[in-house]
Amino acid sequence: MTDTAPERRALAAQLVEAGALTAPEWRAAVEAVPRELFLNPGVFLPEGARWRPVTAVGSEPAEWVRIAYSVDTLTTQLDGHLTADQVGEAVRGLPTSSSTMPALVVSMIESLEVEEGHQVLEIGTGTGYSAALMCHRLGEDNVTTIEVDPDVAARADAALETAGYSTWTVTGDGLLGHPRRAPYDRVIATCAVRRIPYTWIRQTKPGGIILATLGSWANGAGLAKVTVNDDGTAEGRIIGRASFMQARSQAAVPVSGDLSARTAYADSERQTKVSPLMLDEWMPAFLAQLAAPGAQLVRAATSEGARLLCLFDPNRESFAEFTADGDGWQVRQGGPVALWDDIEQALTAWQEAGRPDITAVRLLITNRAHTYWIGGQQITTQTASHWIGDRSVLRWQHRVDRP
Known part of the structure; x- marks a missing residue:
């Protein structure tokens, strides 16, 4: 087996230089976790309108390591079932699972503000790489990760075991959380959701943080960071742009x-x-x-x-x-x-309000509604679905299903 310690150190250095990695504890995790273990049996690389399969066993070791430690997102599944070892030539397809670009993975984990002893629930195990980083930082018994796709979950679990982390890997619908291990100090979603499910809030301790990408359009999603209050509500803001695959049960069928x-x-x-x-x-x-x-x-x-x-x-x-x-x-x-x-x-x-950035958006979540607003005015409206706008405040509220 190729020793990838130099590549791990080089990746950590790149992430530090890019500003995505700042904490020494997370740098140690990046330098310790072999990303290549979480890419088996292979990846799909973009080739025009098609995807070229590349597998570990079918590549020169140096080439495979180069791919594994690229700074890009690496697609690991197409159309909900196809993996790189199942085809021998470039194919068309829709990405349905991937190893997200390390800069986004690490910056999100740092934004979660975890501390020693925290219990973390991850929604969307994917390859298992981000779960491995958290296991290295917090200990395997403090991380629960849930994946809806049984095949993806099985590969992630095997990779985590190979890397030495016998964490809690669950197959199921992450939108329902995992009440058996609740309550959690932190919840992080590595898939995009249209709304933050209230089940996540119920399963998070007061003062706990939930981090999730909101939106179903790849070019218009926001990374929401909310804190759970004692009264069962959660509030926070959009802290930046993010782009993740949609949660399977919410994925839109292409027109x-x-x-x-x-x-x-x-x-x-x-x-x-x-x-x-x-x-x-x-x-x-x-x-x-x-x-x-x-x-x-x-x-x-x-x-x-x-x-x-x-x-x-x-x-x-x-x-x-x-x-x-x-x-x-x-x-x-x-x-x-x-x-x-x-x-x-x-x-x-929005134009009349001066075209504020997405990071100006704040949100409040209750068991009945999500409310978004821009500006400093207190939200009092109980209207189910409408916009209110002036030069100082915009706000939007709509009902959500109660899981």
Whole structure:
């Protein structure tokens, strides 16, 4: 077996230089945990529109080590079942499990503010690498990690055992947490969720911290850090941008088929007040998901080659279709919900407030609702779903399911 201690030290040094790694305890963990153990049986590397399989047994040792210690996210599963050892050539597919870029893994773990003796619940074991880092820092009995995919969980558990960590590896729906080992001091999710499940709050001690990526759009998710209060609520803020694969049970089915048929019958058509191209920006995309939960943004073209942008919400059978109109855009909307009306109102209020960054967003979670706001005004509204905007405060509230 190749000794990768030099590569581990080099990776730690890179992370320090990038500002992702600051604590000596976590640097020691990065230098101790062999990342290559958590990549078996192999990875998929992007090759145009396809994924090229690379396996440990089919590669030169030096090449495999180079790949294992790259600073990039490494895809380990496609389409919910396919691993690199099952194919011999480049294939198409949708990534469904990966080893996240080390800089994001380490910076998130540092943001969790763990201390000696803390019990941590990790949602989304994936390869098991981040669980191994926490086991090194806290001890294997203080880490519980849960993975919904049985095959992924089995590979992670085997890798953790090989690395010397007999931690609590659970197969199950992480959105339900793991009450058997509760309460926890810290909860960290390495998958994106649309809302922080209240089950996580119930399973976290007062004063405990929950860290999770909120959002279903890859270019518009926010890393939320909330503290659980004595009264069973949790509050905090978005501390930065993040991009993770969606929790399996919340993953949207990609919109496909004949888009013209889906948008054939519109209830209204008008000029937009703001450009839909704003949705290419991170903060507007984040706001759009709050205003229209479940909506998906699709880019397409007409048979004549004209550019089209569409919003679809399959659950509410609604759409908004945009076409360029000179210097502006026309929007056609259909279905029970006027998707663009709600999003446009949010974007307009955000612009009038001075276009604050995503890190200005705060949130309050109760057993009945998530409430987001920007500005210093106290939240008092009990309205189930609406935007309120002025130059000092924006706020958004919607109901959530109670698990």
